[in-house]
Amino acid sequence: MKQKTFLSLAVAAVFGVAAAGAFAQQNNGDWWGHGRMSSGQMGSDHMQSWGWGHMGPGQQMRMQRHWTYMNEGVPTAYRGARSTVRATPQVIADGKALYTNNCASCHGARGLGDGEAGRSLVPSPALLQRFVQMPMAGDEYLLWAIFEGGERFGTDMPAFEGELNEEEVWKTIAYMRAGFP
Numbered sequence: 001m002k003q004k005t006f007l008s009l010a011v012a013a014v015f016g017v018a019a020a021g022a023f024a025q026q027n028n029g030d031w032w033g034h035g036r037m038s039s040g041q042m043g044s045d046h047m048q049s050w051g052w053g054h055m056g057p058g059q060q061m062r063m064q065r066h067w068t069y070m071n072e073g074v075p076t077a078y079r080g081a082r083s084t085v086r087a088t089p090q091v092i093a094d095g096k097a098l099y100t101n102n103c104a105s106c107h108g109a110r111g112l113g114d115g116e117a118g119r120s121l122v123p124s125p126a127l128l129q130r131f132v133q134m135p136m137a138g139d140e141y142l143l144w145a146i147f148e149g150g151e152r153f154g155t156d157m158p159a160f161e162g163e164l165n166e167e168e169v170w171k172t173i174a175y176m177r178a179g180f181p
């Protein structure tokens with residue numbers, strides 16, 4: 001468990017450095033390299049898995065959180081935050097209930113970003129099923145995103161601090177990481 005956490009942190013660190021380097025080289029909106037893709041590729045599963053299926057202002061707003069993280073990390077309050085739950089069947093079941101009640105309306109029952117309430121939002125709700133498997137989506141990042149929401153970035157992602165306690169957020173995350181069973 002410990003070792004796994006360390007590993008994912010190490011991966012996140014490497015990923016962060018590489019991405020920051022790439023960003024420095026091509027600081028002109030070419031973020032994940034989709035600038036070189038044809039329009040046929042834009043709608044591909046791969047693009048959507050990064051949540052970049054739709055271009056336009058929404059995309060830039062979505063990018064803000066990632067960009068901020070790459071450059072500044074999470075705010076100090078979240079730095080070093082670690083999940084306190086293990087992904088037992090009970091925790092995953094609790095997480096499923098929490099996710100269903102609080103998140104599915106926008107992010108979709110299986111985290112595909114296709115919830116009814118999210119249809120008209122710009123940017124659209126993140127494709128969490130894929131996002132939570134990315135190196136960037138470590139504990140501190142997810143806690144920050146879920147507790148503070150998107151106000152700072154002008155998005156409709158609600159702030160759940162005060163709505164959910166930390167343990168409930170960890171359970172929700174455990175459920176999402178387990179692949180939305």
Ligand code: HEC
Nearest residue numbers: 065102103106121123124125126145146150155156157158
């Ligand atoms: C009212 C609709 C809505 C609800 C409800 C909602 N979200 Fe979101 N969420 C969004 C939108 C829109 C975005 C994309 C913009 C952004 O990143 O702020 C988003 C983004 C996110 C991100 C950031 C993804 C990234 O790329 O960094 C995470 C993590 C997330 N949501 C988790 C959750 C969880 C967990 C819940 C339930 C506890 C939840 N959301 C509930 C609308 C919603």
